[in-house]
Amino acid sequence: MNKLNFTGHVVSGKQLGRTIGFPTANLVVNRTQIDTHGVFAVTVHHAGNQYAGVMNIGVRPSFEDGTHTTVEVHILDFAGDLYGDTLTVETIAFLRPEQAFENLEALVAQLKEDVRQARKLVEPNYMYARMMTPPVTLALA
Numbered sequence: 622m623n624k625l626n627f628t629g630h631v632v633s634g635k636q637l638g639r640t641i642g643f644p645t646a647n648l649v650v651n652r653t654q655i656d657t658h659g660v661f662a663v664t665v666h667h668a669g670n671q672y673a674g675v676m677n678i679g680v681r682p683s684f685e686d687g688t689h690t691t692v693e694v695h696i697l698d699f700a701g702d703l704y705g706d707t708l709t710v711e712t713i714a715f716l717r718p719e720q721a722f723e724n725l726e727a728l729v730a731q732l733k734e735d736v737r738q739a740r741k742l743v744e745p746n747y748m749y750a751r752m753m754t755p756p757v758t759l760a761l762a
């Protein structure tokens with residue numbers, strides 16, 4: 622997979638995400654930075670912090686007429702107002718292509734599975750970084 626690394630600012634969407642337990646920050650990004658569609662496990666940088674997340678780049682075939690591409694990120698273990706803020710997103714792994722779901726229940730079940738995968742794929746990176754930090758610091762001291 623080609624790694625994507627881009628920055629965008631958060632605008633409002635249909636405000637449906639929060640009603641299904643998955644608030645998703647809609648990002649305005651430079652189209653030339655995005656050359657693919659699909660669902661990804663990602664690292665999100667916001668205000669000096671780093672989080673694991675799941676991202677969809679697509680046309681939301683379950684809800685839309687399938688013409689307008691959006692970039693949406695759900696950040697794991699985060700709650701807060703991001704409207705107007707800037708996020709930098711780095712893809713870690715491609716999870717699956719975007720699908721048309723029959724109903725919200727089926728979408729939510731898949732989103733839970735996406736989050737489960739992202740935890741497995743993204744969080745070990747942080748654990749490894751934390752494990753490595755003390756010995757490196759000691760070696761430099």
Ligand SMILES: Cc1cc2nc3c(=O)[nH]c(=O)nc-3n(C[C@H](O)[C@H](O)[C@H](O)COP(=O)(O)O)c2cc1C
Nearest residue numbers: 634635636637638645675676677681682683719720
């Ligand atoms: C990780 C992730 C995967 C998604 N996968 C799909 C998908 O396969 N099909 C789809 O129609 N929408 C998908 N969505 C988009 C949701 O339908 C969207 O977040 C929801 O419509 C809420 O939109 P809102 O932020 O405008 O309120 C996905 C969103 C995320 C964050």
Ligand SMILES: Nc1ncnc2c1ncn2[C@@H]1O[C@H](COP(=O)(O)OP(=O)(O)O)[C@@H](O)[C@H]1O
Nearest residue numbers: 633634635636638639644645696701702703704
């Ligand atoms: N964990 C989270 N991940 C992403 N956005 C979150 C999260 N927690 C709170 N938010 C906020 O919720 C908004 C997304 O909620 P949502 O209902 O999908 O609305 P919208 O359709 O306007 O994107 C984000 O823009 C952000 O301000």
